[in-house]
Amino acid sequence: VEAATRSGSLISARLAGEMGRLVFAVPGSPLDPRCAGTNGLLKDGATLVTEASDILDAMKPLDERMGASVLREAPDGPLSDDEPAESDRDRVLEALGPTPTTLDDLLEHTRVGAATLQIVLLELDLAGRIERHAGGGISLLL
Structure with missing residues:
Protein backbone atom coordinates (compact mmCIF):
# COMPACT_ATOMS: atom_id res chain seq x y z
CA VAL A 1 0.00 0.00 0.00
CA GLU A 2 2.93 2.30 0.65
CA ALA A 3 5.64 2.96 -1.90
CA ALA A 4 8.43 5.46 -1.53
CA THR A 5 9.60 7.40 -4.58
CA ARG A 6 12.37 4.87 -5.36
CA SER A 7 10.83 1.53 -4.42
CA GLY A 8 10.87 -1.73 -6.35
CA SER A 9 7.09 -1.92 -6.20
CA LEU A 10 6.85 1.47 -7.84
CA ILE A 11 9.19 0.40 -10.64
CA SER A 12 7.03 -2.69 -11.26
CA ALA A 13 3.87 -0.57 -11.29
CA ARG A 14 5.34 1.92 -13.75
CA LEU A 15 6.48 -0.90 -16.08
CA ALA A 16 3.03 -2.47 -15.88
CA GLY A 17 1.46 0.85 -16.85
CA GLU A 18 3.84 1.21 -19.79
CA MET A 19 2.79 -2.27 -20.95
CA GLY A 20 -0.87 -1.25 -20.89
CA ARG A 21 -1.73 -3.14 -17.72
CA LEU A 22 -4.16 -1.81 -15.15
CA VAL A 23 -2.40 -0.15 -12.23
CA PHE A 24 -4.25 0.37 -8.97
CA ALA A 25 -3.14 2.45 -5.99
CA VAL A 26 -4.41 3.10 -2.49
CA PRO A 27 -3.84 6.74 -1.53
CA GLY A 28 -1.70 7.62 1.44
CA SER A 29 -1.04 10.72 3.48
CA PRO A 30 0.56 13.49 1.40
CA LEU A 31 2.68 14.28 4.45
CA ASP A 32 4.19 10.77 4.64
CA PRO A 33 7.25 10.27 2.40
CA ARG A 34 6.56 6.51 2.39
CA CYS A 35 3.40 7.23 0.35
CA ALA A 36 4.96 9.61 -2.17
CA GLY A 37 5.39 6.93 -4.82
CA THR A 38 1.87 5.58 -4.49
CA ASN A 39 0.38 9.07 -4.57
CA GLY A 40 2.54 9.81 -7.64
CA LEU A 41 1.03 6.78 -9.38
CA LEU A 42 -2.40 8.25 -8.75
CA LYS A 43 -1.31 11.58 -10.23
CA ASP A 44 -0.01 9.69 -13.27
CA GLY A 45 -3.36 7.99 -13.87
CA ALA A 46 -3.42 4.85 -11.72
CA THR A 47 -6.88 3.72 -10.69
CA LEU A 48 -7.81 4.94 -7.21
CA VAL A 49 -8.73 2.11 -4.82
CA THR A 50 -10.53 2.73 -1.55
CA GLU A 51 -12.37 -0.60 -1.35
CA ALA A 52 -12.42 -4.00 -3.08
CA SER A 53 -15.37 -3.06 -5.29
CA ASP A 54 -13.16 -0.46 -7.02
CA ILE A 55 -11.04 -3.28 -8.44
CA LEU A 56 -14.05 -5.41 -9.34
CA ASP A 57 -15.69 -2.47 -11.12
CA ALA A 58 -12.51 -1.81 -13.12
CA MET A 59 -12.39 -5.46 -14.19
CA LYS A 60 -15.97 -5.50 -15.54
CA PRO A 61 -15.10 -3.92 -18.91
CA LEU A 62 -12.33 -6.51 -19.36
CA ASP A 63 -14.86 -9.26 -18.67
CA GLU A 64 -17.25 -7.86 -21.28
CA ARG A 65 -14.51 -7.41 -23.93
CA MET A 66 -13.45 -11.03 -23.60
CA GLY A 67 -17.02 -12.24 -24.00
CA ALA A 68 -16.61 -14.66 -21.11
CA SER A 69 -16.74 -14.45 -17.39
CA VAL A 70 -13.32 -13.71 -15.95
CA LEU A 71 -14.79 -13.29 -12.49
CA ARG A 72 -16.87 -16.40 -12.01
CA GLU A 73 -19.35 -16.97 -9.25
CA ALA A 74 -18.47 -19.64 -6.73
CA PRO A 75 -20.05 -22.99 -7.53
CA ASP A 76 -22.79 -24.36 -5.32
CA GLY A 77 -21.63 -26.75 -2.65
CA PRO A 78 -18.14 -27.49 -1.35
CA LEU A 79 -15.14 -26.98 -3.61
CA SER A 80 -13.46 -30.08 -2.26
CA ASP A 81 -14.24 -33.22 -0.32
CA ASP A 82 -10.91 -32.89 1.50
CA GLU A 83 -12.24 -31.69 4.86
CA PRO A 84 -9.32 -31.53 7.32
CA ALA A 85 -9.47 -34.11 10.10
Whole structure:
Protein backbone atom coordinates (compact mmCIF):
# COMPACT_ATOMS: atom_id res chain seq x y z
CA VAL A 1 0.00 0.00 0.00
CA GLU A 2 2.93 2.30 0.65
CA ALA A 3 5.64 2.96 -1.90
CA ALA A 4 8.43 5.46 -1.53
CA THR A 5 9.60 7.40 -4.58
CA ARG A 6 12.37 4.87 -5.36
CA SER A 7 10.83 1.53 -4.42
CA GLY A 8 10.87 -1.73 -6.35
CA SER A 9 7.09 -1.92 -6.20
CA LEU A 10 6.85 1.47 -7.84
CA ILE A 11 9.19 0.40 -10.64
CA SER A 12 7.03 -2.69 -11.26
CA ALA A 13 3.87 -0.57 -11.29
CA ARG A 14 5.34 1.92 -13.75
CA LEU A 15 6.48 -0.90 -16.08
CA ALA A 16 3.03 -2.47 -15.88
CA GLY A 17 1.46 0.85 -16.85
CA GLU A 18 3.84 1.21 -19.79
CA MET A 19 2.79 -2.27 -20.95
CA GLY A 20 -0.87 -1.25 -20.89
CA ARG A 21 -1.73 -3.14 -17.72
CA LEU A 22 -4.16 -1.81 -15.15
CA VAL A 23 -2.40 -0.15 -12.23
CA PHE A 24 -4.25 0.37 -8.97
CA ALA A 25 -3.14 2.45 -5.99
CA VAL A 26 -4.41 3.10 -2.49
CA PRO A 27 -3.84 6.74 -1.53
CA GLY A 28 -1.70 7.62 1.44
CA SER A 29 -1.04 10.72 3.48
CA PRO A 30 0.56 13.49 1.40
CA LEU A 31 2.68 14.28 4.45
CA ASP A 32 4.19 10.77 4.64
CA PRO A 33 7.25 10.27 2.40
CA ARG A 34 6.56 6.51 2.39
CA CYS A 35 3.40 7.23 0.35
CA ALA A 36 4.96 9.61 -2.17
CA GLY A 37 5.39 6.93 -4.82
CA THR A 38 1.87 5.58 -4.49
CA ASN A 39 0.38 9.07 -4.57
CA GLY A 40 2.54 9.81 -7.64
CA LEU A 41 1.03 6.78 -9.38
CA LEU A 42 -2.40 8.25 -8.75
CA LYS A 43 -1.31 11.58 -10.23
CA ASP A 44 -0.01 9.69 -13.27
CA GLY A 45 -3.36 7.99 -13.87
CA ALA A 46 -3.42 4.85 -11.72
CA THR A 47 -6.88 3.72 -10.69
CA LEU A 48 -7.81 4.94 -7.21
CA VAL A 49 -8.73 2.11 -4.82
CA THR A 50 -10.53 2.73 -1.55
CA GLU A 51 -12.37 -0.60 -1.35
CA ALA A 52 -12.42 -4.00 -3.08
CA SER A 53 -15.37 -3.06 -5.29
CA ASP A 54 -13.16 -0.46 -7.02
CA ILE A 55 -11.04 -3.28 -8.44
CA LEU A 56 -14.05 -5.41 -9.34
CA ASP A 57 -15.69 -2.47 -11.12
CA ALA A 58 -12.51 -1.81 -13.12
CA MET A 59 -12.39 -5.46 -14.19
CA LYS A 60 -15.97 -5.50 -15.54
CA PRO A 61 -15.10 -3.92 -18.91
CA LEU A 62 -12.33 -6.51 -19.36
CA ASP A 63 -14.86 -9.26 -18.67
CA GLU A 64 -17.25 -7.86 -21.28
CA ARG A 65 -14.51 -7.41 -23.93
CA MET A 66 -13.45 -11.03 -23.60
CA GLY A 67 -17.02 -12.24 -24.00
CA ALA A 68 -16.61 -14.66 -21.11
CA SER A 69 -16.74 -14.45 -17.39
CA VAL A 70 -13.32 -13.71 -15.95
CA LEU A 71 -14.79 -13.29 -12.49
CA ARG A 72 -16.87 -16.40 -12.01
CA GLU A 73 -19.35 -16.97 -9.25
CA ALA A 74 -18.47 -19.64 -6.73
CA PRO A 75 -20.05 -22.99 -7.53
CA ASP A 76 -22.79 -24.36 -5.32
CA GLY A 77 -21.63 -26.75 -2.65
CA PRO A 78 -18.14 -27.49 -1.35
CA LEU A 79 -15.14 -26.98 -3.61
CA SER A 80 -13.46 -30.08 -2.26
CA ASP A 81 -14.24 -33.22 -0.32
CA ASP A 82 -10.91 -32.89 1.50
CA GLU A 83 -12.24 -31.69 4.86
CA PRO A 84 -9.32 -31.53 7.32
CA ALA A 85 -9.47 -34.11 10.10
CA GLU A 86 -9.82 -32.85 13.68
CA SER A 87 -6.38 -34.31 14.42
CA ASP A 88 -4.91 -32.12 11.64
CA ARG A 89 -6.59 -29.05 13.10
CA ASP A 90 -5.27 -29.94 16.56
CA ARG A 91 -1.70 -30.38 15.27
CA VAL A 92 -1.79 -26.99 13.55
CA LEU A 93 -3.15 -25.30 16.67
CA GLU A 94 -0.46 -26.96 18.81
CA ALA A 95 2.27 -25.79 16.42
CA LEU A 96 1.09 -22.17 16.56
CA GLY A 97 1.93 -19.84 19.39
CA PRO A 98 2.34 -16.14 20.13
CA THR A 99 5.67 -16.06 18.24
CA PRO A 100 5.30 -15.84 14.43
CA THR A 101 5.98 -19.12 12.61
CA THR A 102 6.52 -19.62 8.88
CA LEU A 103 4.45 -21.91 6.66
CA ASP A 104 7.51 -24.09 6.07
CA ASP A 105 8.00 -24.56 9.81
CA LEU A 106 4.31 -25.37 10.25
CA LEU A 107 4.47 -27.96 7.46
CA GLU A 108 7.55 -29.53 9.03
CA HIS A 109 6.19 -29.61 12.59
CA THR A 110 2.62 -30.68 11.83
CA ARG A 111 3.30 -33.18 9.03
CA VAL A 112 -0.01 -32.25 7.38
CA GLY A 113 -0.25 -31.59 3.65
CA ALA A 114 0.13 -28.09 2.27
CA ALA A 115 -3.50 -27.95 1.12
CA THR A 116 -4.76 -29.12 4.51
CA LEU A 117 -2.57 -26.57 6.28
CA GLN A 118 -3.91 -23.77 4.09
CA ILE A 119 -7.51 -24.82 4.77
CA VAL A 120 -6.95 -24.93 8.54
CA LEU A 121 -5.16 -21.56 8.49
CA LEU A 122 -7.99 -20.04 6.46
CA GLU A 123 -10.52 -21.33 8.99
CA LEU A 124 -8.46 -19.89 11.86
CA ASP A 125 -8.02 -16.60 10.00
CA LEU A 126 -11.76 -16.27 9.36
CA ALA A 127 -12.42 -17.06 13.01
CA GLY A 128 -10.02 -14.26 14.03
CA ARG A 129 -7.70 -16.67 15.84
CA ILE A 130 -4.44 -15.97 13.97
CA GLU A 131 -2.47 -12.95 12.92
CA ARG A 132 -0.39 -12.74 9.74
CA HIS A 133 2.90 -10.85 9.98
CA ALA A 134 5.27 -9.24 7.50
CA GLY A 135 7.58 -11.81 5.98
CA GLY A 136 4.94 -14.53 6.04
CA GLY A 137 4.90 -15.24 9.77
CA ILE A 138 1.73 -16.51 11.42
CA SER A 139 0.96 -16.39 15.13
CA LEU A 140 -1.91 -17.53 17.31
CA LEU A 141 -3.90 -14.79 19.00
CA LEU A 142 -4.28 -15.57 22.66
